[in-house]
Structure formats: structure tokens, C-alpha cells
Amino acid sequence: MTTFDFLMQGLVSAAEPMNLFYALIGVTLGTMVGVLPGIGPATTVALLLPVTYQLDPTGSLIMFAGIYYGGMYGGSTTSILLNTPGESASIVTALEGNKMARKGRGGPALATAAIGSFVAGLIATLALAFIAPYIVKLALVFGPREYFALMVLAFVTVSSAFGNSSLRGLTSLFIGLALSLVGIDQLTGQNRLSFGVPDLLDGIEVTTMAVAMFAIGETLYIAAQGAQAPDRIEAVKGSVWMTAKDWSRSWKAWLRGTVIGFPIGAMPAGGAEIGTFLSYATEKKLTKHPEEFGDGAIEGVAGPEAANNASAAGTLVPLLTLGLPTSATAAIMLAGFQQYGLQPGPLLFATNPQLVWGLIASLLIANFMLLVLNLPLVGLWVKLLTIPKPWLYGGILMFATLGTIGANPSVFELGMLLVFGLLAYIMRVFDYPIAPVIVGLILGPLAEQQLRRALAISQGDVTVLVTSPIAAVLLLLAALALILPLILRARGQGNALSQLAASED
Amino acid sequence: MKHFLLTTILAGAVALPAYAADYSVMAPAAPGGGWDQTARSLQTVLQQEKISKKVQVINVPGAGGTIGIAQFASQQKGNPNALMVTGYVMVGAILTNKSPVTLKDVTPIARLTGEYEAIVVPASSDIKSVADLVAKLKANPGSVSWGGGSAGGTDHITAGLIAKTAGVDPTKVNYIAFSGGGEALAAILGGQVTAGISSYGEMESQVKAGTLRLIAVSSDKRIEGVDAPTLKESGLDVVIQNWRMVAAAPGITAEQKAAISADIEKLEKSKGWQETLKTKGWSDTYLSGPAFDEQLAKDIASTETILKDIGLVK
Numbered sequence: 001m002t003t004f005d006f007l008m009q010g011l012v013s014a015a016e017p018m019n020l021f022y023a024l025i026g027v028t029l030g031t032m033v034g035v036l037p038g039i040g041p042a043t044t045v046a047l048l049l050p051v052t053y054q055l056d057p058t059g060s061l062i063m064f065a066g067i068y069y070g071g072m073y074g075g076s077t078t079s080i081l082l083n084t085p086g087e088s089a090s091i092v093t094a095l096e097g098n099k100m101a102r103k104g105r106g107g108p109a110l111a112t113a114a115i116g117s118f119v120a121g122l123i124a125t126l127a128l129a130f131i132a133p134y135i136v137k138l139a140l141v142f143g144p145r146e147y148f149a150l151m152v153l154a155f156v157t158v159s160s161a162f163g164n165s166s167l168r169g170l171t172s173l174f175i176g177l178a179l180s181l182v183g184i185d186q187l188t189g190q191n192r193l194s195f196g197v198p199d200l201l202d203g204i205e206v207t208t209m210a211v212a213m214f215a216i217g218e219t220l221y222i223a224a225q226g227a228q229a230p231d232r233i234e235a236v237k238g239s240v241w242m243t244a245k246d247w248s249r250s251w252k253a254w255l256r257g258t259v260i261g262f263p264i265g266a267m268p269a270g271g272a273e274i275g276t277f278l279s280y281a282t283e284k285k286l287t288k289h290p291e292e293f294g295d296g297a298i299e300g301v302a303g304p305e306a307a308n309n310a311s312a313a314g315t316l317v318p319l320l321t322l323g324l325p326t327s328a329t330a331a332i333m334l335a336g337f338q339q340y341g342l343q344p345g346p347l348l349f350a351t352n353p354q355l356v357w358g359l360i361a362s363l364l365i366a367n368f369m370l371l372v373l374n375l376p377l378v379g380l381w382v383k384l385l386t387i388p389k390p391w392l393y394g395g396i397l398m399f400a401t402l403g404t405i406g407a408n409p410s411v412f413e414l415g416m417l418l419v420f421g422l423l424a425y426i427m428r429v430f431d432y433p434i435a436p437v438i439v440g441l442i443l444g445p446l447a448e449q450q451l452r453r454a455l456a457i458s459q460g461d462v463t464v465l466v467t468s469p470i471a472a473v474l475l476l477l478a479a480l481a482l483i484l485p486l487i488l489r490a491r492g493q494g495n496a497l498s499q500l501a502a503s504e505d
Numbered sequence: 506m507k508h509f510l511l512t513t514i515l516a517g518a519v520a521l522p523a524y525a526a527d528y529s530v531m532a533p534a535a536p537g538g539g540w541d542q543t544a545r546s547l548q549t550v551l552q553q554e555k556i557s558k559k560v561q562v563i564n565v566p567g568a569g570g571t572i573g574i575a576q577f578a579s580q581q582k583g584n585p586n587a588l589m590v591t592g593y594v595m596v597g598a599i600l601t602n603k604s605p606v607t608l609k610d611v612t613p614i615a616r617l618t619g620e621y622e623a624i625v626v627p628a629s630s631d632i633k634s635v636a637d638l639v640a641k642l643k644a645n646p647g648s649v650s651w652g653g654g655s656a657g658g659t660d661h662i663t664a665g666l667i668a669k670t671a672g673v674d675p676t677k678v679n680y681i682a683f684s685g686g687g688e689a690l691a692a693i694l695g696g697q698v699t700a701g702i703s704s705y706g707e708m709e710s711q712v713k714a715g716t717l718r719l720i721a722v723s724s725d726k727r728i729e730g731v732d733a734p735t736l737k738e739s740g741l742d743v744v745i746q747n748w749r750m751v752a753a754a755p756g757i758t759a760e761q762k763a764a765i766s767a768d769i770e771k772l773e774k775s776k777g778w779q780e781t782l783k784t785k786g787w788s789d790t791y792l793s794g795p796a797f798d799e800q801l802a803k804d805i806a807s808t809e810t811i812l813k814d815i816g817l818v819k
Contacts, residue, residue, distance in 0.1 A: 046536030143697035144681075184568065187682050189601045189656035189817050198575065201568035201602055268691035269684075318691065323710045325687040332536070348710075408566060453681050457650045457698065 006353050007129055010361030019062050020365065022055065026063035027369045030070020035078055037211045037403035040087030041312070042328035044071035049336050058358055064336060065362035068329070069121060069370050072312045076113045076305055077374075081106060081384055082396050084215035086403075088206045089272035089308040091438055092280045094214055096293070096300030103296050106382040107240035112250045112298055113305040114374040115242075119251075120258040120306035121367035124313035127262055128320070129360045135314075136321045139267045144453035145465050147269055149474035151447035154274055156478045157281040158439055168432050176440020179204050186445075187452055199412040206273075208404055209441055212417045213434045215400040217424025219393045224425070240379050250302040253283050257306030264307075265314020268326040269450070272311040273442050276304035313363065320348060320356060527557040530751075531589040533573020535566040542785065543618065543749050544590045550777040556768050569598025569657075575606040581754035585761040588614075592749035594658055596808050600818050601657045608801065612753040612762055615769050616797055618782065619748040619790035620704040622663045622723035624736070627696045628716055635721045635739035638700060639671045646677035652689045652698035656682040657817050659747040660689075660702040662808065663723060665815040670741045675814045693717065704747055705731065706786040748790055750801075766793060 013019065029051070033044045048067050052060035075086025080097035093113065100109040127135070142150075182193045183203030194200035242250065260282065261275035283299040284290065293300060316333075318324040325331035349356055387395070404417050424434050451465075458464040466472050528551065532544035541564060548560040565573035570591055581587035589611065599607050626632045632641065642649050646668065653660030661682065665675045681698055683689035690708070693701035694716060701708075701717070705728070711717040719733040723745045727735060736743045753765050772778050773791045782789055792800060812818040 043536055046541070140691060140695040143692065143695055184602070185656075186684060187656055189661075189682075191602070198568055198572055198602070198604070201571070202566070268688050318687070322691075322694065324690050324694075326691065327687075328535070330687065331538070410565075410567075410572075449684075453683075456679060456681055459647045459679070 006357040007361060010354075010357040010359075011364065013058055013358065014062055014361040014365045019059060020369070022059045022063040023066045023362070023365050023369045024373065026052075026066020027070040027366055027373050028066075030067035030072075031074040031077075031370075031373065032070075034071035034074020035086055036406060037078060037084045037086050037207070037215065037400050039403055039407050040075070040089075040207060040329075041068060041071035042332060043407060044074075045329055045336075046332045049332065052336070057355065058362075061355070061359050062362040062365060064333075065359065065366040066369060068333070069117075069309070069312065069363065069366045070373075072309055073114070073117050073370055073374070076117070076308075077110065077381060078399075080109045080113065080301070081381060082215065082392075082399070083218050084396055084400055085207075085210045088210060088438075088442065089276055089311075090305075091210050091214075091273070091435070092276040092304040093301055093308075095280070095435055096297050099294070099296035100298065100301065101382070101385060105296060105298075106385055107378050108242045108246045108298060109296075109301050110378045110381055111242045111375065112246065112302045114371060114378070116250065116254040116257065116302045116306040117309040118367055118371040119254045120261065120310040121313060121370070122364065123255075123258050124262045124265075124310040125360060125363045125367060128313050128316055128363075129357075132317045132321050135263060135266045135317050138263065139318060141470065142267050142269075143468075144450045144457065145468055145471045146474070147267075147450040148447060148454055148465065149471035149478070150274075151443055151450060153474050153478040153481070154277055154443055155447065156481045157285075158277045158436075158443075169436050172427065172432050172434065172436035173440045176437035177444040178440075179209070179437070180441045180444035180448075186449055187456070197412075199410065203445075204416065204441065205408065205413070206438065206441055207407065208413055208417055209420055210438050211400045211404055212420035213424040213437060215396050216417060216421025217428055217434065219397050220421060220425040221428045222389065222393055224429075240382060246298055249289075249298050253279075253299040253302035254306040256282055256286075257303040258310040260303075261307030261310030262314045265311025266317040267314075268318055268324060269446070271327065271442075271446075272308045272315075274446075275307040275311045277439060277443075279303040279307035316363075320359075323348065527559050528586055528588055529561045529563055531563045531565055531573055531577050531587070533565050533567075533570035533577070533589065533591060533595070536564055539749065540570065540590045540592065543592075546778075546781045546785065547588075547590065547751070547772070550772055550775060550781055551768070553777050554772065554775045556771050556775075568602055568604075570595040571598050571602050571604040571606070574599075574608075574611065575604065577752075578606045578610040578755055583756040584754045585757050585765065587754045588765070589752045590749060591752055593747050593804065593808075596805055597657045597659075597662065597812060600809055600812050608752070608805070611755050612757060613797065613801055614751050614753050614762070614766055615773070615793035616748050616750045616790055616800070617769075617773070618787035619746040620706055620787060621728060621746050622659060622702055623705040623708045623712070623719055623733075624663075624667075624721045624723075625693060625701045625703075625708055625712065625717040625719050626699070627693060628718050629696065630699070630718065632700070632720065633718070635734070635736065635741065638720065639667075639741070641699070642668060642671060642673050646673050647679050649700065650679045650681050650698040651700055651702055652681050652683060652692045653702040654683065654689060656680070657812065659704075659745065661815070661817075662811050663702050663743070663745050665811050666743045666745065667736070667741055669811065669814055670743050675811070676816045678815065709786075746790065749787075750797075769793070 029048055030044055033039060034041060045067055052063045055063060075090035076093045079085045079090040079094040080101050083094050083098040085091045085094050097109045100106060182200055184201050185192055191201060257279045260279045264275040265272060280300055280303060283303040284293050287297060287299050289297055315327050315330050318326050319330045325334045404413055427434055454464060466475060530544045530547055532541040534540040544562045548562050551557040551560045565576055577589045632638050651664045661680050664678050664680050668678045669675045683692060689701060689703060692698050705722055708717060712719045721736045721739050722728055722731060722733050723743060724735055725744045751769060753762060
């Protein structure tokens with residue numbers, strides 16, 4: 001049988017009513033648990049995996065696919081509505097998404113996230129089915145030096161994309177970088193900046209930091225404004241659905257997000273966050289409405305949301321083709337597969353085609369169910385915003401605390417949540433952007449470890465960093481991104497460019 | 506069946522804590538890892554085999570399990586219903602993190618499972634055997650980069666032991682730590698490092714597909730169905746396994762300890778447990794009583810020595 005036949009066969013069995021029902025249950029459960037801040041897809045899948053064991057292999061694979069995609073998507077709803085990212089891959093979504101929600105455009109924001117996730121999931125799952133063996137070859141070429149070059153590119157493009165003042169942006173970034181040093185150094189096993197506190201040995205949890213920075217900081221800020229705070233948010237201004245203009249601004253962002261997210265998800269040390277950062281930076285550079293960025297630009301929701309779902313499918317590339325679990329979620333999935341007697345590895349496609357294609361078909365079905373479940377709920381979700389402020393922010397505070405405690409029941413973690421919430425409040429008062437702190441916390445350790453690995457392998461020879469063609473190209477792109485705007489500005493053309501962009505509006 | 510399914514789903518959805526647990530098993534790690542899987546397998550089999558009515562799993566992640574053991578030792582003192590899963594990795598973590606709470610502060614019950622280490626090279630490598638690898642290591646220790654899991658873990662210790670036994674200064678071992686088995690494996694497959702060390706189970710499918718060459722395993726005798734010599738056969742007297750064990754709370758009476766030991770022994774002999782071992786690819790390395798206490802003390806002492814030799818513990 002050909003690839004296509006296997007896929008069709010898988011789809012037919014996955015589309016049976018009972019299996020569709022399992023997909024719906026999976027997506028619902030995944031979304032419910034994924035919505036809790038601090039509980040990401042890895043934990044969601046781990047907690048809910050035993051539920052699927054009660055079913056036959058086809059049914060359980062389908063429910064499992066639903067849980068995975070549901071958990072991946074769940075984080076975006078709270079990001080947009082409550083400015084409380086459910087997991088690290090939906091941090092970027094909060095930036096523009098929540099601004100949109102506050103302007104009464106929560107409906108379109110949720111819709112573009114849901115449809116973008118669907119489009120990205122669809123394309124990426126098909127890519128997984130047809131081009132996985134080629135993508136994985138590319139991913140394996142990436143060694144420490146190539147990753148380091150990629151991180152440099154991410155730093156350069158991303159830090160220019162946040163905030164208007166580069167000095168303030170860089171200050172925030174360095175706060176994040178400093179915090180990222182806390183804990184056991186992975187390469188030597190030595191403690192850094194942990195001051196003898198055992199709870200700090202694992203470093204600062206990104207999700208705790210994100211919830212503190214966004215949810216707690218914001219709540220404090222609103223509470224401090226007291227009666228001066230603007231009146232109740234208008235929940236729906238204009239249509240609750242996406243307008244023709246929203247569609248035309250979204251679709252390119254979905255596609256670009258997919259193209260960025262899928263290969264980065266497939267890389268063994270990529271990770272979903274980096275795709276969302278790069279997608280956000282790309283959208284900000286290419287948009288015709290730069291003035292809206294930071295104030296609720298729909299591209300800034302569409303791109304990153306597509307990127308994080310595409311990278312979810314990307315993660316399955318090394319898992320299914322090589323048996324490499326490259327993320328926590330993938331490692332848990334591996335355990336799940338073993339339950340069905342499936343041993344992922346280079347021979348999987350040859351020895352177990354039915355199950356592999358069944359899984360891919362299940363992912364397609366789950367992806368579709370996600371849309372079925374979430375689009376009708378958009379109208380209901382935005383009603384959340386009509387809750388009076390004291391209640392709403394009281395709820396956010398409880399929700400954020402519960403999620404953090406649920407993920408890691410420790411008093412210390414709760415203390416960190418509050419301390420960083422306070423830090424975020426102070427930064428907000430003095431007008432420092434908070435997103436770069438989290439970017440620094442995520443990218444810092446990756447860049448540092450990859451650089452040190454590259455230098456350890458070469459025994460200290462620095463030239464290895466530029467002798468690989470891929471690394472050299474990535475570093476060159478980073479240099480161009482850094483220098484080009486400076487040259488343009490020096491020649492006085494920067495002004496002309498921004499005028500040009502503005503007049504197109 | 507339908508009702509059962511429904512209640513399972515409901516229970517899963519709200520993640521309700523179990524009412525009155527006969528046993529509560531702490532996994533001192535986040536959900537998904539080896540300790541968590543061991544704890545959840547214990548839960549399933551203990552209930553399924555009716556050894557215990559209700560078993561609850563609690564995850565306390567952090568710092569190689571040292572956060573979990575500290576909490577376990579202080580909060581569960583004297584509680585005969587509390588169990589904790591731990592293992593060889595914690596022995597190293599306690600030393601490198603200078604944890605004030607050690608395995609002496611809990612009541613070890615039995616060793617349950619183990620995984621042997623495999624030493625591999627990419628299929629295209631000119632290294633064909635341990636002898637080739639040792640020759641390279643002796644010529645220039647830094648030129649051999651070893652890819653494996655976190656620093657101070659079983660993989661790192663194995664690399665250190667190989668160098669030391671071969672007569673090479675273990676502090677010169679160029680060990681490249683990766684954040685997980687998958688990432689390390691990718692680096693080995695991509696030819697980024699000279700050799701790779703990881704548990705055999707993680708490498709198995711690559712070895713069978715011929716993308717990696719297995720040059721040795723770290724078991725005492727050859728593993729059934731695995732076509733590779735042991736390190737011992739290759740002239741290096743290194744035997745190491747990444748084992749996992751179960752411990753009870755400190756301060757329990759001798760009778761309480763005996764009762765727990767009996768339950769664990771019943772578990773080990775059960776069909777359900779043997780099946781679980783098979784699906785998970787864990788070898789049964791069950792050891793209990795004084796023999797286990799003795800082995801544990803030996804493992805701790807030798808780990809301390811090698812971690813000092815590598816330079817991770819001062």
C-alpha cells in the first residue's frame with residue numbers, strides 16, 4: 001500500500017462515530033487541563049494518559065491525540081482573555097491577544113487562535129505524514145554550534161521586536177538572563193546563584209515566572225490604580241467573529257507561523273517557545289500596521305498560535321522517525337506508545353504502519369475536533385470579560401495561584417510567584433516591558449549551553465562557530481538584522497521607510 | 506465497563522486526591538520521567554493485584570530528587586503508609602548537591618528494576634570496539650567527546666569509570682551533558698560527538714536499525730538477545746546499572762517495615778508486575794533485606810569515589 005492508502009485507511013477508522021466521540025472527550029479534557037496556568041501539555045498528557053488505557057488501541061490513540069492537541073491549544077484562551085499564559089508556548093499570544101481582548105476584540109483574537117491552530121495543525125500533520133524523513137535529516141545536522149547561531153539570531157530579532165525603547169528592552173532582557181543563571185549548571189553539575197536554597201537548584205520555572213509576570217503583576221497594577229482604573233472593559237465591540245479584514249491579515253501569518261514552527265519543533269533542541277518568538281518578530285517586521293503592535297495586532301496572535309501548534313506536530317517527527325523523545329511531552333508519549341506495544345524507532349514506519357498512520361489520522365481528526373469544540377465557545381468565553389473587575393482579577397489571582405500550586409505543590413514556589421509578581425508590578429510602573437524577561441529566561445540557558453558544548457567538543461577552538469555553513473549563514477543573518485537598520489537610519493532613510501509603511505495604511 | 510470508563514474519566518479530569526490511601530507513593534520528580542513511571546506502575550499493580558486497596562501517587566520534583574527526599578523524611582516520619590521511589594541517580598544528586606538529607610534518613614525496602622548502560626558510536630565511525638575507543642582515549646583524552654545525560658548522572662559516572670579503569674585521568678574526560686536522552690541521542694546520531702552513553706533501552710531501536718554501533722554494555726554478564734560484549738569482557742572491569750528502588754518513611758517499627766517488605770515482595774512475584782517490566786523494558790533486579798542494604802552501601806561508597814575522581818564532588 002502507498003502512503004496515501006494507509007492514511008485513508010486510518011482516516012476511515014478514525015471517523016467512526018465512537019472514535020469521533022473519543023476524540024471529542026480527549027480534546028475537551030486536554031483543553032480543560034491545559035487551560036490551568038502552569039500546567040503545560042507535558043503534564044496534561046502525563047496526568048490523562050492512564051484514562052486512555054481503558055480503550056482499544058485505536059480509540060486510545062485517538063483520545064490521546066485529542067488530549068495532546070487540546071492541551072497545546074488550551075493555554076491560548078487564558079493568555080488572550082486573562083493575560084495569564086497557560087504554558088510557555090502561549091506567552092507571546094498574551095502580548096497582542098490580551099490587548100485585543102481589552103479593546104473588545106476578544107472574539108476575533110480567540111477565533112484567529114483557534115483557526116490558526118487548526119490550519120497549522122493540518123498542514124504540519126500532513127507534513128509529518130509526507131516529508132518527515134527529510135525534515136529529520138535536516139534536524140540532525142543541527143549540532144551545538146548551529147543551535148548557538150540560531151539562538152543568536154533569535155536574540156537579535158526578538159529583542160528588537162519588544163517595546164519601543166531599546167534601552168528598557170535590553171534592561172529587561174538582562175534581568176531575564178541573570179535569573180536564568182540560577183540553579184544547577186547542566187554541563188558541570190555545579191550550583192550557581194542558589195545561595196544554599198535547595199528549591200533554587202532547578203532554577204526558576206519558566207511557567208511560574210510567566211504567570212507571575214503577566215497575571216500577578218497585572219492584578220497588582222490594576223488594584224493599585226484603584227478607582228482611577230478605566231471602567232469595565234467592553235467585552236464585544238463590533239463583531240464577535242473575524243471580519244474580512246481580520247481574515248486577510250491573519251491567513252499569511254498562519255502560514256508563516258506554520259513554516260517557522262514546524263521545523264523548529266522537529267529539531268531535537270528546538271522547543272515550541274522559540275518558534276513563537278521568531279514568528280512574533282517576523283510578523284512585527286512584515287506587518288503593514290506596525291503602530292498596532294503592542295496595542296492589539298491580530299497578526300501577533302495568528303502567527304505565534306500557528307507556530308506553537310505546528311511545532312507540536314514537529315515534535316512528533318524525530319519521535320516517529322527515529323524514536324527520539326526530544327521534549328518532555330514526547331517522552332511521555334513514548335511511554336504511552338509502549339503501552340500499545342508500539343516501539344517508536346527508525347523501523348516503526350516499516351514494522352507498524354497501521355498504528356503510525358492511525359495516529360497521524362487521529363491527529364487530523366483531533367485537530368478538527370478542536371475547531372468544532374472551540375469556535376462555538378468563543379462567544380461564551382468573551383462573556384468572561386463582562387465580569388466586574390474586582391471579581392475578574394480576584395478570579396485571575398486564584399486561578400494563577402492554583403495552577404502554580406497544582407504543578408508544583410511547594411510554599412517556596414508560591415513565594416517566588418508573589419515576589420516576581422511584585423517585580424513585574426514595579427517594572428510596569430516604571431514602564432519596562434516584561435516579555436523580554438521571559439525571553440531571556442528561556443533563550444539564555446539554551447544559548448549558553450550550546451555555546452559551551454560547541455567549545456567543549458572543539459576543545460576550545462572558537463573558529464568552529466563559523467566553519468559550519470549553516471551556522472555561518474545564521475550568524476550572517478543575525479549580523480544583517482542588527483546592522484542594516486543602523487545603516488538605514490544613518491543615511492536618513494529609516495524615516496523614509498517608516499513613512500512609506502505608514503502611508504500604505 | 507461504561508460506568509467504569511466514565512468514573513475514570515471524571516477522576517482524571519478533576520484529578521481528585523484519593524480518599525483514604527492505603528499507600529501514598531512519592532515520585533521525587535515531575536510526571537513522565539523514570540521515577541514517575543515506576544511510581545505509577547507500582548500504583549497500578551498494587552491495586553490490580555489487590556495488595557493494596559487505594560494507592561496515590563504524589564510528585565515532588567526538583568534537584569535530582571533531593572527536594573522530594575527532604576520533604577519525605579521530615580513530613581512522613583513514622584508513617585507506615587508512605588512510600589517513595591528513588592534510585593541510583595539520587596545517590597549522585599545527594600552528593601553533588603550536598604543534600605543534608607540522604608538515603609540514610611529513610612528506610613530502604615527493596616531494589617526493583619535496573620537498566621544497563623550501553624556504549625555506542627555512530628555507524629560511520631572508525632571505532633569498532635572498546636579497544637579502539639580506549640586507544641583513542643589514551644592518545645588524547647580530550648579528543649574523545651562523550652554525549653550523554655545530565656552531569657553527575659549514571660552516564661557521566663560510566664564515562665568516568667571507563668577512563669579511570671583504562672588508566673586515563675578521569676578529570677580529562679570530555680563529557681558533553683545533554684538535557685535528555687533524546688537530545689543526547691540526536692547528537693550521537695548526527696555525529697556531533699565521538700561516542701554516546703545511555704541506558705540500553707533508549708538506544709535499542711537505533712542499534713537494531715543499524716544507525717548506531719553498540720560496542721559494549723555495562724552488565725556483569727552478556728544481556729540475552731543483545732549482540733555486544735560486556736565492558737568486563739573488553740578488559741575494563743566496570744559494571745554499573747541505573748537501578749530504581751522503593752523506600753519507606755524513617756522511624757517506622759520493625760513490624761511495619763516487615764509488612765511493607767512483604768507487600769513489595771508480593772508485588773514483585775505478581776504476574777502484573779512481570780508484565781509491566783516487559784512492556785517498559787526494565788530488567789527485574791529485585792533485591793531486599795540485608796543483601797540490599799549491603800549493596801546500597803557499596804554503591805554509595807563507589808559513587809562518591811568516582812564523583813571525586815571526576816572532580817564533581819570536592
